[in-house]
């Protein structure tokens with residue numbers, strides 16, 4: 513197939529899709545479809561929640577990142593026809609036809625069918641989600657009367673995070689710091705109550721022991737209340753019910769945030785292709801779909817065998833795969849041999865409250881405020897495009913990255 517006029521359709525503009533488009537620029541006619549008009553660097557959504565970074569830093573518009581050779585279609589993909597080589601998108605009168613398709617639609621929040629969870633819990637995946645959560649926290653603080661007794665402050669400012677993976681730890685420590693800061697600034701009596709709920713017997717199970725020490729210390733310093741071996745039975749608009757050792761307890765909260773895992777994108781669920789047990793597309797070592805040589809899948813939509821297990825479902829993996837994907841699309845269009853790759857861990861970095869972090873890089877772990885700086889530096893380097901990196905790097909360096917307090921909302 514001639515590379516020059518080939519129609520390359522990329523579904524999803526996250527780590528997998530956007531970076532594939534960036535690498536491919538100049539190859540064929542590229543169309544990128546995404547339901548939002550911006551990319552999102554999800555690992556820094558916690559810093560956006562706390563105001564340490566601004567939306568333009570971590571969620572730049574595609575128009576800023578991609579040159580005019582890439583057509584950007586904003587819309588929700590509705591159906592994918594692999595045999596007919598066409599995709600329907602809400603708001604587009606005609607289906608989009610393609611010669612090469614890239615499936616990079618990511619994952620969706622998994623509520624595990626827990627009663628009331630989808631309706632009542634907040635999710636944490638987008639800029640809008642973070643805005644909603646920040647507003648919920650601010651409203652809760654605003655409701656506390658200046659003369660409230662400590663126990664009333666505590667119950668008004670009870671928040672629960674469901675899921676004790678890295679997301680749960682990063683989110684609960686960030687929220688705890690923000691709430692405590694607001695209580696202090698407004699000279700309220702008492703403390704917020706931040707709860708984290710995890711089904712298994714420990715938080716962040718896949719994390720190395722060295723980095724875990726920093727995590728444990730941060731959770732303690734942020735006074736996050738940890739409930740392991742605990743199941744969420746239901747979520748209501750007033751809080752949640754947890755179950756531990758057969759005993760159910762109701763907890764009233766100002767908000768429940770659900771970060772207890774992801775599941776495959778519903779569009780991928782519908783595709784009649786080879787999948788693994790979790791429903792991810794079992795891609796070939798070249799990222800192609802079995803029986804559909806012109807279709808590639810990566811990131812959270814795909815199961816790729818040659819990878820260290822801890823990398824599954826991470827931005828690190830999607831980013832690394834995007835380079836292989838672009839290279840192989842190029843080879844496919846030019847009739848060259850496609851490559852395979854073993855993907856490795858690039859390091860680990862967790863944000864721990866608004867002042868600290870822990871970073872594992874080149875076998876060494878550092879923690880505290882220095883690790884927070886290192887995390888910012890590490891992530892600056894992973895932002896898309898040199899131009900964006902330079903603008904953001906300069907902004908963080910010269911203007912700083914101090915958190916923004918939860919200011920009263922006013923009327």
Ligand SMILES: Cc1cc2nc3c(=O)[nH]c(=O)nc-3n(C[C@H](O)[C@H](O)[C@H](O)COP(=O)(O)OP(=O)(O)OC[C@H]3O[C@@H](n4cnc5c(N)ncnc54)[C@H](O)[C@@H]3O)c2cc1C
Nearest residue numbers: 524526527528547555588589618811812825826827828830
């Ligand atoms: C809060 C948070 C923090 C994270 N922190 C880390 C971290 O520190 N380190 C790490 O390695 N990983 C982290 N991850 C995981 C990481 O972000 C994902 O693994 C990664 O984004 C996967 O890349 P992807 O391209 O497959 O999907 P995504 O980056 O999610 O991109 C998918 C894109 O498709 C779009 N889309 C979805 N459905 C449709 C549709 N029907 N129509 C049109 N567009 C659609 C979405 O809007 C999105 O832009 C985090 C995830 C979250 C939510």
